[in-house]
Amino acid sequence: MSTTATNFPSGLKPLEFSTESTSKLSQKKVLDILNKKCFNSLQHLRQVHSIILRTGHFQDHYVSGTLVKCYANPHFNNFALAIKVFDQIPRPNVFVCNIVLKGSLENGEPHEAISCYQKMVLLNSKPNKFTYPTLFKACAITGSVKEGIQFHSHVVKHGLSDGHIKSAGIQMYTSFGLVKEARRMLDERGETDVVCWNAMIDGYLKCGEVEEAKDLFGCMPYRNVGSWNTMISGLARCGMIESARTLFNDMEERDEISWSAIIDAYIKQGCFKEALEVFHKMQREKVKPKPYSLPSVLTACANLGALDQGRWIHSYVKRNSFQVNAVLGTALIDMYAKCGRLDMSWEVFEKMRVKEVSTWNAMIGGLSIHGRAEEAIELLKKMQEEKLKPNDVTFVSVLNACAHAGMVESGVALLNSMNRVYGIEPKMEHFGCVVDLLGRAGLIKEAEKFIESMTVKPNAAIWGALLNACRVHGNVEVGEKVGWILLDMEPRNSGRYALLSNIYAKAGRWDDVTRVRKLMKDRGIKTIPGSSMMNLDGRVHEFKMGDGSHPEMKSIYVMLESIMEKLQIKGYSPNTSIVSFDIEEEEKETALKQHSEKLALAFGLIRTEAGTTLHIVKNLRVCEDCHSAFKLISQIYSREIIMRDRVRYHHFRNGMCSCRDFCANRLVYQSIYLS
Structure with missing residues (x-):
């Protein structure tokens, strides 16, 4: 954008002041207009930008920094323009640079934050305590270990002691797996608050060092609710759900995050019944769930088929006028579909104003599991009409729908169109769907040929789909060959033994049935009870x-x-x-x-x-x-x-x-x- 522009861009409606009065605008008035009128309106922002250039306020770092902040609003999805304006500011100070650093992360451009810091060093713009937390986060996201260590040395050099800097640095080091370096940063002189301790505990748990986390938790000089929540979430992440529940029960004070943490913990371990029981206890204790915790509970309802509880949550959302964003809406669609109410899934889907790819995938997946293959394909086409690009998950759902409906020709055509039409390279999951599609239709030889033609080595899921087909259609010869391949690939998978045993049993080969079961017993394999x-x-x-x-x-x-x-x-x-x-x-x-x-x-x-x-x-x-x-x-x-x-x-x-x-x-x- 030219720094000499003085007129409003053509076709835009002016703000409430006339161009004649712009030369008299004070700094305070310009800032007020920027903050109140321009943060969500790119048209107004460009108008005020012209005024700032005309009045000479662009030389004021507070004004130009605020202007960059407005351009960096992720709502505009045009961070490059913010950088262009930043590059025109003469000798930007730390206030302006910190705005660009923060904007880089908000716009998903962490590398730009690191580049901006390099410019700060060249301009001798001295960083402050607000600079380094953002830089540490950028390094953690990008995996920039060398730069992260350099930034830490600069913190020490500048003598900056701040809890936010230390906690961000600890998080950065643990994201690299450098736990010892993170602990040294915790033990450094300077301000160390409970947030820093919590960050270190979280880092230990993320790196699998559970005992160290427990020891640190036990010797903390002060704990807050967040300390307990960190331990609960971390233990659950390590698969120690019983220990997480014990800590939860020992808490004297819980907040909504505490309840959400233990519910999430159960869901990640597949303990949906227990998750729903905790949610019921939460209700009995009069704790009102926040919108961010509801998708997890809806996941539990979906997996249990708990329609009544799912409908209660939907009603709760309506009563409290919660915004049905993409995450919550997708969870509702998935819940209703998996609880057998495809009509309600459609209703939620149609009413959602903002739909992400995951939202469409949930609806297509719902149609798939209900055998509505034609509608799933139509929704895929409509998705393309809406200028929304499908992803891997979309095609897995549609191909599964074709498999369950016996639509061989449509399924194969979809696979062939993935790369040609949608620019998506088929993965193993998609090949598995096609093997399943051919196998279900009784096309065993065609399925074998398809596997042979694959450009990637077939995994257990591919062979499993073929074994399924052999069991269904009584093809003992191929089934026996594939079955023993799978027992070598997945010796701990009880389902593989069951399918091979079934193939032998259906053929009346009881000695072979006994041989498979003896192998299971010798290997200590337990079947999954229905x-x-x-x-x-x-x-x-x-x-x-x-x-x-x-x-x-x-x-x-x-x-x-x-x-x-x-x-x-x-x-x-x-x-x-x-x-x-x-x-x-x-x-x-x-x-x-x-x-x-x-x-x-x-x-x-x-x-x-x-x-x-x-x-x-x-x-x-x-x-x-x-x-x-x-x-x-x-x-x-x-x-x-x-x-x-x-x-x-x-x-x-x-x-x-x-x-x-x-x-x-x-x-x-x-x-x-x-x-």
Whole structure:
């Protein structure tokens, strides 16, 4: 921008003063206009910039610095213009330089901050205590170890002693993994406040030095709530969830962050039920959740199928007039989709003013797990029309949708278009989706050829998709070969043993079944027990095969017998072929009857009124027998049953399933001891 400009840019509406009066504007008036009128209006900012040049106020560092600050507003997304203005300021002082340093981070340009400091040194502009915290953060982001150490030496040289500088330096060193250097900085002379101690504890925990963190926490001269929160979050990050919960319980005073920290801790460990229990306790203690903590709770609701709690949170957001930003809106979309309410997902999606790529991905992913492949593809096209570029996750969801709908041609076409149309290089996850797509359609040879043609070495997920297809379509020859490849690649993955065992069992090769199970036993591999959950009256009820711990189990088994009798009248016959044990038929039928999803269904029929929709969440795939039974049960009892298994949703209604039996006929059935 020319420093000689004196007129307003054409086509812009002037501010409340006339051009004739601009020469009389004082510094105070100019600053007032900059701060009140220009911070969110680039048009007004350019007008005032012209006035500043005309009146000579540009020589005033306080005015020119404020002007740079306005241009550096991330809202304008034009930080290069701020730098251009900065470069025109004659001998900028530390006030101006600090504004550029801060703006560099706010605009995602940390390298620019380091460059700006180099200019400060050349101009002999002496830094102050506000300079170095920003520089330390920039070095941490960019991994600039050498520069970070130099900045630390400059802090010592200038004799700056400030808690903000020290805490930022500690965070920088620990981000490099230089824990000893961080501790030396903590122990240096000068101001050391509780924030510095907290930063050191956080650094220890991020570097996995748990005992050092505990020792430092124990000898702190003063702790605040943040100290406890740091320990809780750090221990959880290290996988020590029980220790984190013990600390949480020992806290005499908790803030909203404390509750959020322990909820996040449980969610990161996959303990969604426990996370929701903590949230309920939080409510009982009258602690009002803040907007930033709600996405985590919604994640727990999504994974548990806890629709009632999810709807309560949505209602809470509305009652408190919280802004549904991209993060919260995406969490709501995901929650409703995973709780079986795709209509509510659509409603939230349509009402959101600002949608990020993650928001579109959540909606496309919801359509995918509900088998709405055509709509998922249409949303991908609409995303392109909105000038929003899809990413890797987008295509994983769309390709999965094609796989579950049997849309082979569309799926392959999408893979081929990723690089050509969208400029995205397909990754292993996308190749895995296509192998799954071909395998589900029974195109085993084509899937093998596709794997051979891949430019990258196939990983366990690729071979697993092919093994699934072999199990579904009874291809023992290929399945055996792939199965043993997987047992070498993932000797601790119980699911691989189960699938290979199932392939042998379906072929009647019981000696090989015994060989696989013996190998599991020798290696100490434990299977993942199948479990199903149902959320009723604000409580999550969990059921496992052979587990009689539920207080209403006697009534559940009575209801199961009644269900079986009615099923038999309708012509139902247990599909014992999926049981991979060499046992009597009667034992197989008993085992099938006690699958966790059937127990959950019986409980739901007991505890809900006629006509109520039943929601069930299972951690594994639904088996063929349960799939067939649920279709008939939906007709017999005039109930809609919505089941989410490990991969997708099944909506059972009037004797039909939303998957149109595509998944039922091609499911990768888990063996009976997994169900």
